[in-house]
Amino acid sequence: MKWVIAALAALTSAALAEAPSRIVSVGGAATETVFALGAGETVVGVDTSSVYPEKATALPQVGYQRMLSAEGIASLKPDLVILAATAGPPAAIEQLEKLGIPMLRLQEGYNVGATIARVQQIGTALGRTSQADEICRKIQADATAIPSPRHPTARVLFVMSAGGGAPLVAGSGTAADAVITLAGAKNVGGDFSGYKQLSPEALVALDPEVVVTTSRTIKAVTSGELLPGLAQTAAGRNARLIVMDDLYLLGFGPRVGEALAEFSKKLADYRLSAGR
Amino acid sequence: MSPSRPAILFFFLILASVAVTFVSLRTGAVEVTWAEMLGGEGSTGARVFRVMRVPRALMGFLCGGALGICGAALQGLFRNPLADPALVGVSGGASLGAVGGIVFAGPLLGASSYALPVCAFLGALAATFLVQAIASQNGRVLVSTLLLAGIAVNALTGAGIGWMVYGANDSQLRDFTFWSLGSLAGTGWHSVFSSLPFVVLSTVLLIWRGRTLNALSLGESDAWHMGAPVESAKRSILVASALAVGASTAFTGTIGFIGLVAPHVVRIFCGADHRVVLPASFLVGGCLLTGADVLARIARAPAEVPVGIVVATIGAPFFVALLMRGKGQGM
Numbered sequence: 337m338k339w340v341i342a343a344l345a346a347l348t349s350a351a352l353a354e355a356p357s358r359i360v361s362v363g364g365a366a367t368e369t370v371f372a373l374g375a376g377e378t379v380v381g382v383d384t385s386s387v388y389p390e391k392a393t394a395l396p397q398v399g400y401q402r403m404l405s406a407e408g409i410a411s412l413k414p415d416l417v418i419l420a421a422t423a424g425p426p427a428a429i430e431q432l433e434k435l436g437i438p439m440l441r442l443q444e445g446y447n448v449g450a451t452i453a454r455v456q457q458i459g460t461a462l463g464r465t466s467q468a469d470e471i472c473r474k475i476q477a478d479a480t481a482i483p484s485p486r487h488p489t490a491r492v493l494f495v496m497s498a499g500g501g502a503p504l505v506a507g508s509g510t511a512a513d514a515v516i517t518l519a520g521a522k523n524v525g526g527d528f529s530g531y532k533q534l535s536p537e538a539l540v541a542l543d544p545e546v547v548v549t550t551s552r553t554i555k556a557v558t559s560g561e562l563l564p565g566l567a568q569t570a571a572g573r574n575a576r577l578i579v580m581d582d583l584y585l586l587g588f589g590p591r592v593g594e595a596l597a598e599f600s601k602k603l604a605d606y607r608l609s610a611g612r
Numbered sequence: 613m614s615p616s617r618p619a620i621l622f623f624f625l626i627l628a629s630v631a632v633t634f635v636s637l638r639t640g641a642v643e644v645t646w647a648e649m650l651g652g653e654g655s656t657g658a659r660v661f662r663v664m665r666v667p668r669a670l671m672g673f674l675c676g677g678a679l680g681i682c683g684a685a686l687q688g689l690f691r692n693p694l695a696d697p698a699l700v701g702v703s704g705g706a707s708l709g710a711v712g713g714i715v716f717a718g719p720l721l722g723a724s725s726y727a728l729p730v731c732a733f734l735g736a737l738a739a740t741f742l743v744q745a746i747a748s749q750n751g752r753v754l755v756s757t758l759l760l761a762g763i764a765v766n767a768l769t770g771a772g773i774g775w776m777v778y779g780a781n782d783s784q785l786r787d788f789t790f791w792s793l794g795s796l797a798g799t800g801w802h803s804v805f806s807s808l809p810f811v812v813l814s815t816v817l818l819i820w821r822g823r824t825l826n827a828l829s830l831g832e833s834d835a836w837h838m839g840a841p842v843e844s845a846k847r848s849i850l851v852a853s854a855l856a857v858g859a860s861t862a863f864t865g866t867i868g869f870i871g872l873v874a875p876h877v878v879r880i881f882c883g884a885d886h887r888v889v890l891p892a893s894f895l896v897g898g899c900l901l902t903g904a905d906v907l908a909r910i911a912r913a914p915a916e917v918p919v920g921i922v923v924a925t926i927g928a929p930f931f932v933a934l935l936m937r938g939k940g941q942g943m
Binding site: 381396397398399400402403405406407408409410411412413422424425426427428430431434435436498504509510529530531 | 640641642643659660663664721723724725780781782786787795797799914915918
């Protein structure tokens, strides 16, 4: 009997060495990547930001990514916890370390290179390097195929509202700023950092030509204007509003190339005339 | 001879403490077997028990106890049943320290799990000593001024928090929001050992001041004429509150309500003798927080609810029920 157990144990540990079979994935882009690599059925828990693909939302929730509970994660008996760079708090991650749960901490960075590095990190940890290479090739191809905008300095403003709260405008250092810049346009909020509330006057002064927002924001904004003062800007007068999915546009996950290409195309379609 | 009311109270409180600790050690997202609790090696359950469950139960008692006993002492000092540790600036100062750390020392916070508690603790100390300094005149602490100074410093820390929140980015804002909701989730042995000396020292100091607090309840001048060490008692109560509540909530985040309610619960059962109210408030506060923490960790497992929310949701109706019952008995 004993040798049967020993053999079983050896088999399981061999399987473990090959690929993790119970993954807890923290971070929307991380979860998306695991599913894109075809390892979706090994995911046993996700955080609240993991909303794509649909299947991920049905999995057990370990909570908000910056407020993880080590015991909660441990109860899912994971053999790999994938953590986005923003995951925390440090105390919970220290506890996971003490519990001896293997963790993969992902690189940070809002650019194509960092996204490819993250896909490779996950691909290596999951033993699916060939699939990872394929995704990376596609990201690279999509990103290089971005149509160059008519007017390379189209002035773009990104706005979002979390849970129907005051609308916030993206400054420098945000994922939205990175997307706008990568698409070859200019973020008019680039002079301040992070997400900030903007007065209607300041908005008119910035005079964006195009306003970008997320589908979740559009759903949350039920009454009238998205942003007070918007009607007085070039974007408002010409009704140039781009709405895209939050995670798709800002997640810097496996669909980043696609998202960038789509966003750039929408910008280019406005045929903003040069020399304003 | 039948046992006295306080004796019965302490008997039940100790029984309740043991029961709550036991439940806290047994409950959680991970199944921990008896063998693992009694020293099993290597398995996840055994590690969860040693790394998380035990320090968490202890921290619940340390933090809840500190809030309870400091609330009791401050209510005695102010002769005001609405006083709690927040009034003398501890909570406001800790929050300001925490948000300051989150906004200005982000990289440091990621590097060490001590960084945020140290910021919060320093904030709590600074605010409490500021309150005390404002209310001091010729070496005396004026209690009426102390109350107003507390309100003023709270407004000031509130403004400081407002400025920081205004300048904070999205993730800093989220971090601070969760800190201010309070949680025992990150508790490890380091939090227990860091706050234990402060809480024990302050608890001993406050219980020792029980007699003086009884004298103070007659009014400050009467207490002084009775020969009670009024001034040193006032100072030691303030210092003890800053140290005990500051050191424990620095790790858990803001936890309200317990400091206000624990002393009332005790007084409903056995009157206002501070020699009983102080230690009993410690036990009631500890039971409340540890109990609430059990619910916080199972309510939405494997995710976790901030314990501050649970304390207020369960505690407030419980408190109202006690008040109604007390009213019925003419208390």
